[in-house]
Each structure stands twice: as structure tokens, then as C-alpha cells.
Amino acid sequence: MRQAWRAADVRAAEKSLMAALPEGTLMQRAAAGLARRCALLLEEAGGVYGARVLLLVGSGDNGGDALYAGAALARRGAQVRALLLTPERVHLAGLAALRAAGGFTTVELPARVDLVMDGIVGIGGTGGLRPPAAAAVRRLGELRGRTGHRPLVVAVDTPSGVVVDTGDVPGECVDADVTVTFGCLKPAHVIGPAAIRCGQVELVDIGLGPSLVTGPAVRVAESSDIAAWWPVPGPVSDKYTRGVVGLATGSAGYPGAALLSTSGALAGPAGMVRYAGSAHAEVVRAHPSVVVAPRVADAGRVQAWVCGSGLGTGDAARTELRSVLATSLPVLLDADAITLLVGGEFSEHLRRDAPVVLTPHDGEFKRLAGEAPGADRAAAAARLAAWTNAVVLLKGDRTVVATPAGEIWANPTGSPALATAGSGDVLAGLLGSLLAAGLPPVRAAVAAAYVHGLAGRRAAADGPVTAPDVAAALRPVLRDLLK
Numbered sequence: 001m002r003q004a005w006r007a008a009d010v011r012a013a014e015k016s017l018m019a020a021l022p023e024g025t026l027m028q029r030a031a032a033g034l035a036r037r038c039a040l041l042l043e044e045a046g047g048v049y050g051a052r053v054l055l056l057v058g059s060g061d062n063g064g065d066a067l068y069a070g071a072a073l074a075r076r077g078a079q080v081r082a083l084l085l086t087p088e089r090v091h092l093a094g095l096a097a098l099r100a101a102g103g104f105t106t107v108e109l110p111a112r113v114d115l116v117m118d119g120i121v122g123i124g125g126t127g128g129l130r131p132p133a134a135a136a137v138r139r140l141g142e143l144r145g146r147t148g149h150r151p152l153v154v155a156v157d158t159p160s161g162v163v164v165d166t167g168d169v170p171g172e173c174v175d176a177d178v179t180v181t182f183g184c185l186k187p188a189h190v191i192g193p194a195a196i197r198c199g200q201v202e203l204v205d206i207g208l209g210p211s212l213v214t215g216p217a218v219r220v221a222e223s224s225d226i227a228a229w230w231p232v233p234g235p236v237s238d239k240y241t242r243g244v245v246g247l248a249t250g251s252a253g254y255p256g257a258a259l260l261s262t263s264g265a266l267a268g269p270a271g272m273v274r275y276a277g278s279a280h281a282e283v284v285r286a287h288p289s290v291v292v293a294p295r296v297a298d299a300g301r302v303q304a305w306v307c308g309s310g311l312g313t314g315d316a317a318r319t320e321l322r323s324v325l326a327t328s329l330p331v332l333l334d335a336d337a338i339t340l341l342v343g344g345e346f347s348e349h350l351r352r353d354a355p356v357v358l359t360p361h362d363g364e365f366k367r368l369a370g371e372a373p374g375a376d377r378a379a380a381a382a383r384l385a386a387w388t389n390a391v392v393l394l395k396g397d398r399t400v401v402a403t404p405a406g407e408i409w410a411n412p413t414g415s416p417a418l419a420t421a422g423s424g425d426v427l428a429g430l431l432g433s434l435l436a437a438g439l440p441p442v443r444a445a446v447a448a449a450y451v452h453g454l455a456g457r458r459a460a461a462d463g464p465v466t467a468p469d470v471a472a473a474l475r476p477v478l479r480d481l482l483k
């Protein structure tokens with residue numbers, strides 16, 4: 001598991017650590033790691049000696065890191081130029097180090113640059129980039145390096161222009177190939193549109209870990225976590241002990257949702273899938289192993305229910321939703337079931353001891369919460385989770401999972417190719433299977449989003465993606481993940 005901390009927590013840790021160290025130690029550690037990474041990138045692209053390096057230098061310590069790292073590259077023969085965005089406020093010792101190493105300042109963006117180091121602003125940034133910084137960032141696209149291609153862009157700590165604590169990108173923003181961050185990850189590295197702007201994120205250890213005394217703001221699962229959590233059958237397992245998942249999905253209008261949620265469920269760890277709904281004939285024709293019934297009331301025993309994908313919002317759908325909520329089983333509510341919660345008709349039913357997982361996309365979130373998730377998706381998901389006492393999986397790029405207690409997970413996998421009709425139905429089925437197999441709801445949600453995201457990527461490698469392609473990719477993804 002990787003973890004990310006908010007800027008204020010990082011600052012507090014830095015302060016307590018600095019009290020025990022000679023002044024400037026942390027910046028030297030940070031700059032040394034940054035210079036090492038930039039040198040490796042330059043070596044891969046033709047060498048450090050003679051490479052043209054541009055430093056974009058802001059007025060704080062982020063600029064100081066860039067200046068010291070630039071000095072280290074200059075000592076290795078790189079031609080280093082620093083564009084000072086606020087020359088009247090610059091890290092003076094860093095600038096002196098750069099000059100002593102043979103680097104220069106410049107007032108213009110040079111025409112030829114092999115590597116740009118973005119030291120405009122890091123965790124001290126507030127609001128959108130100010131005009132001189134925004135103008136410099138806009139013009140980065142005009143630069144060309146020795147290969148004729150655009151230069152490599154390395155962000156110092158965070159790409160300038162991101163909101164560090166939320167992952168929002170409100171305006172002009174650096175698009176980095178690599179982000180070298182210090183001490184720990186921050187939310188912008190793993191959540192929201194900022195995460196995409198970071199490129200590859202590399203963590204430099206500056207000894208901050210033991211001083212981070214608060215809990216992380218965001219957690220990110222790794223493949224080893226998912227493999228460790230994923231239930232696998234043992235020698236004495238049978239189809240019932242592996243868990244039975246029930247699906248109350250699809251309708252005459254949307255029989256496809258029944259088939260897709262079934263496909264997702266069949267790839268999961270449960271030993272049996274029961275389908276209850278009007279698409280029962282289609283489901284059993286497509287998936288002979290599924291046990292079908294026309295209604296939830298006739299379905300037989302299950303260990304978890306998935307309800308809502310393509311279910312409709314009429315009286316029949318209401319009845320099915322009421323039936324699954326009346327059980328003492330974990331329930332996943334997707335799509336139309338979330339819409340049915342609006343207005344409070346099911347408030348009483350939601351006061352249940354067994355877990356509820358909600359899987360809204362932004363539109364469903366807005367319908368239920370009364371407002372769009374907005375720029376801070378993690379906080380929005382956590383608010384809805386607290387309000388509904390459910391685990392909330394807020395879909396999108398970097399899907400967020402939040403618990404009622406405020407624990408946040410960001411999903412690192414995924415692909416825009418998943419933005420295709422019915423892929424959410426596949427996710428719902430898979431997640432339901434994990435719930436039925438006994439995984440705690442937060443792990444089920446995190447693991448399902450992770451595997452579904454990998455399946456989206458895998459399907460996209462073979463061309464344009466439809467939801468059945470995502471479902472088909474779940475098995476090979478799991479084969480690789482669990483071996």
C-alpha cells in the first residue's frame with residue numbers, strides 16, 4: 001500500500017525533523033535526489049554533459065530545490081539556465097550555488113532545451129498559478145530539445161498548478177513526464193486530474209517517515225495488496241462456502257445490464273451467481289452456470305446482493321430494492337438503485353447493520369448528494385459515505401473509495417477506455433462477488449476498482465473497448481495478478 005499526506009501534515013513533520021538537523025539538510029537531501037533522477041533521464045536521452053537544462057524557479061523552497069539540483073547538473077557539465085519568475089524573491093543560497101557551479105539566469109525561454117525542471121511552486125502553492133508563472137508554463141510547448149522533440153519535464157515535488165491536497169487542476173498546469181517528490185506522496189500524486197499531470201512519480205527518501213505522525217489522507221492499493229486480499233478457493237471449499245452473489249439488475253428496457261453485471265460477477269471469487277429479474281431467460285442462455293429467478297423473493301439464499309444496474313426506477317424496481325435492503329446481507333447499490341434513494345423513501349431501510357456499498361458516477365452522486373462532487377472528489381465521497389453510512393465508490397478516472405469513518409482510497413489503475421456504456425455494470429457484478437466471498441466492503445470496493453481498471457487497460461490494448469471486452473479481460477488480469 002502507498003500512502004499520501006496533506007501539505008499541512010508534511011510541513012508539521014518537516015518542522016519536527018528539521019529541529020533535530022543542521023539547517024538546510026532536508027533541502028540538500030531533496031535536491032540531491034532530484035539531481036540524481038534528472039541526470040539519469042539525461043543519460044538515457046544522450047548524456048548529461050552539454051545537455052541544456054532550464055530551471056523554472058519560483059519564490060519559495062521549491063525553487064531552492066531546483067536551483068541546488070541545477071547546480072549539481074552544472075557541475076557535471078550541463079548547460080543550466082534558471083528563469084526566475086520573481087527575481088526579487090528567490091532562494092539566494094540556491095542561486096549562489098547555481099552560479100558557483102557555472103549556471104546562469106535567463107529572462108527568456110531558450111529555444112533549445114533538453115530538460116525542464118519545474119520549481120515554480122510545490123506544497124506551498126495557493127490558488128491558480130500567477131500570471132508570470134502561468135505564461136511560462138503555457139510556452140513550454142514551444143520548446144524543442146536536441147532530438148527535435150519536446151524537452152523532458154521534471155516537476156519538483158508537485159507539478160506547478162495542481163491543488164496539492166485535492167488533486168484538482170484549476171487552471172494552467174505543468175504536464176510532467178516525471179515528478180520527483182520528497183518524504184512522502186501527497187494527494188495530488190494519486191487523485192483527480194493532477195495525478196495525470198504528474199507522469200511517473202518518484203519518491204526521494206529524506207528521512208521524513210518517522211515524523212509523519214498523522215494518518216495518511218489517501219491510500220493507494222498495490223497489486224500485492226489485491227493479491228493478498230483476493231479470496232481463493234481452498235481444498236475444502238464448495239460453491240456455497242465460496243459465497244453466492246445475487247444480482248437484482250437489468251430490466252425489460254435494459255437486459256444488457258443484467259448480462260454485463262453477471263459477466264462481472266462470474267469472474268469474481270464467489271462460487272455461485274444467482275440472477276433475479278426480468279432478464280432471467282437471457283441471462284441463463286448466455287451464462288448456463290447462473291441460477292435464475294424472476295424476482296428477488298424467489299431467488300434463494302445468497303451472501304450479498306447487487307441491485308440497481310439497469311433496473312429501472314418504476315414500482316417493480318422499488319419492490320426489488322426494498323427486498324434486498326430488508327435482508328441482513330451486504331448490499332451494493334448501483335445506478336437506478338442510487339436514483340431510487342433520492343427523496344428519502346428508503347431512508348428507513350438504509351438504517352441497517354449490514355454493510356451498504358454505493359457506486360455512483362458523478363451524475364448519480366449529484367442526484368443523491370444534491371451537489372456535484374466538485375474539485376475535492378475525496379472529500380465529497382467521504383461526506384456522502386458519512387451521510388449514508390455506506391462505503392462510497394465514486395467512479396471516474398482515479399476512482400475514489402471512501403468509508404463512513406473517512407478512510408479514503410484512490411484507484412491507481414484504469415483507462416479512459418472504461419468510459420463506455422455498461423462497464424460500470426461489470427464493476428458492480430465483480431464487486432458483489434467479492435462481497436459475497438466475505439471481503440470487507442472497503443477492500444471489496446478497492447479491489448474491484450483495481451482489477452476492473454486493469455481489465456480496461458488490457459482491453460484497450462486490443463483496440464476500441466466495449467463493456468463485454470472489459471468483462472472478458474477480467475480473467476486474464478486475475479490470472480496474472482494472482483499467480
Ligand SMILES: NC(=O)C1=CN([C@@H]2O[C@H](COP(=O)(O)OP(=O)(O)OC[C@H]3O[C@@H](n4cnc5c(N)ncnc54)[C@H](OP(=O)(O)O)[C@@H]3O)[C@@H](O)[C@H]2O)[C@@H](O)CC1
Binds near residue numbers: 010026030121
Ligand atoms: N516539506 C518538506 O519536507 C520539504 C520541502 N522541500 C521543498 O520545499 C517546498 C515547499 O516550499 P515553500 O514552503 O517555500 O513553498 P513553495 O512550494 O516553494 O511555494 C511557496 C512560494 O510560491 C509562491 N506561490 C504560492 N502560490 C503560488 C502560485 N499559485 N503561483 C505562483 N507562485 C505561488 C509563494 O509566494 P507568496 O504567496 O509568498 O507571494 C511562495 O513564495 C516543497 O514543495 C519542496 O519542494 C524540500 O526542499 C525539503 C523537504
Ligand SMILES: Nc1ncnc2c1ncn2[C@@H]1O[C@H](COP(=O)(O)OP(=O)(O)O)[C@@H](O)[C@H]1O
Binds near residue numbers: 416426
Ligand atoms: N475518463 C475515465 N477514465 C477512467 N475510467 C473511467 C473514465 N470514465 C469512466 N470511467 C470508469 O468507467 C466506468 C463507467 O461506469 P458507469 O458510468 O456506471 O457506466 P455504465 O452505467 O454505462 O455501466 C466506471 O468504472 C468509471 O470509473
